[in-house]
Amino acid sequence: MQLKILTSLAVGQAGILxxxxxxxxAFEHTHGSPRKPHTLLFIGGLGDGLGTVEYLKDVVVGLESSDWSFFNLVLSCSNGGWGMGRLGTDTDEIAQAVEYIRKYKEPHYGPGKVVIMGHSTGSQDVMHYLYSPNPRPAHPVLDKCWEPVLRTPVDGAIMQAPVSDREAILWVVKCGTARDSPASMQELYKKAVFDAERNTYEENESVDTIVPLSVTSRIGYPANAPVSSRRFLSLVSPKSPEKPSEDDLFSSDLTDARLSETFGRIGSRGLLGQKMMVLYSGCDQSVPDWVDKEALLDRWEKASNGCGRDIWDHRSTVIPNASHALSDPDQAEPRKILVDRVVSYLDDIQNW
Incomplete structure (x- = not known):
């Protein structure tokens, strides 16, 4: 167990790496106290790393007087590596982190509570952790030398800004950009999907191919982030809604039958000890204007509780005026709502 004391980049407080x-x-914020019995484990979204999600400093401050410590997990696909990553690997790494935290805390406090919290694509990671078979199925190409990782249950789960990458991309394609008209963007998108499907792997079907940066940057991805054809197809999920990819969990056009296979399997999978809270941003820049956010949450709640077990937390909501990562100058009130709900939720998890 290797530990290193340093200063948090997010809030300038002492912590343990x-x-x-x-x-x-993972970085643990300590607030001057090396250990607390319970843990909130945070998983960022595409492009996130240590301290990159601004509202985390508000959450950390909100937990200062509690029995909860805050861990910021840095996955192998964090920062610029997301384009070559996948949810299966993320899930394995989250499982390793949960197991590590329990072993780290138990000698001092016994079996404390562990809650996982995902932001944006981190929410997809949370979903995969909770609903996928345990251990997860092996990828036919990428897991030839992989050893299955058995996931242990967590006490709670939070998803913040669980948006559809597919719908976000389709919105760009539909509206066009300052550089490309809608017609030009649609042509670019169709060709990118065709090329990725035709040549997903090389080297005897064992190595990822890369979508040209000149293509992905025009669609809206960072110009310095390579994206594999495999991950690109998972994010854009061209066969949805009939055959959604592993990344396509939150699109508004997914059928009730599909939601019963994802949200609806959380209760029976046995990996969620108590309840799940979902905090959707009311003014999320990644969500097309055709999406009815309140109706979407209602469908998710119905699917989650469809197995006969009430796992949907009553604090789940669409936060008014909240942007995707609550990072804009006018986000003080949405951040307060988010922190209040997270703290209240964790209090209940602790006392159940």
């Missing part, structure tokens, strides 16, 4: 494996790390 945990080396969970040789390549997997």
């Amino acid at each position: 945990h080396h969970i494996t040789t390549s997997l790390i």
Whole structure:
């Protein structure tokens, strides 16, 4: 167990850098107290890393007087590596982090509570952790030398800004950009999907191919982030809604039958000890204007509780005026709502 004391980049407070494996790390905010019994484990979205989600400093401050410590997990696909990553690997790494945290805390406090919280694509990671078979199925190309990782249950789960990457991209394609008209963007998108499907792997079907940066940057991805054909197809999910990819969990046009296979399996999978809270941003820049956010949450709640077990937390809501990561100058009130709900939720998890 390797620990290193340093200063948090997010809030300038002391913390501990945990080396969970040789390549997997997490930062624990300590607030002057080395250990607390319970843990909120945070998973960022595409492009996120240590301290990149601004509202985390508000959450950390909100937990200062509580029995909860805050861990910021840095996955192997964090920062610029998301384009070559996948949810299966993320899920394995989250499982390793949960197991590490329990072993780290138990000698001092016994079996404390662990809650996982995902932002944006981190919410997809949370969903995969909770509903996928345990251990997850092996990828036919990428997991030839993989050893299955058994996930242990968590006490709670939070999803913040669980948006559809597919619908966000289709919105750009529909509206066009300053550089490309809608017609030009649609042509670019169709060709990118065709090329990715035709040549997803190379080297005897064992190595990812890369979508040209000149294409992905025009669709809206960072110009310096390589995206594999495999991950691109998972994000845009061209066969949805009939055959959604593993990344396509939150699109508004997914059928009730599909939601019963994802949200509806959380209760029976046995990996969620108590309840799940969903906080959707009311003014999320990644959500097309055709999406009815309140209706979408109602469908998710119905699917989640459809197995006969009430797992949907009553604090789940669409936060008024909240942007995707609550990072704009006018986000003080949405941040307060988010922190209040997270703290209240964790209080209940602790006392159940």
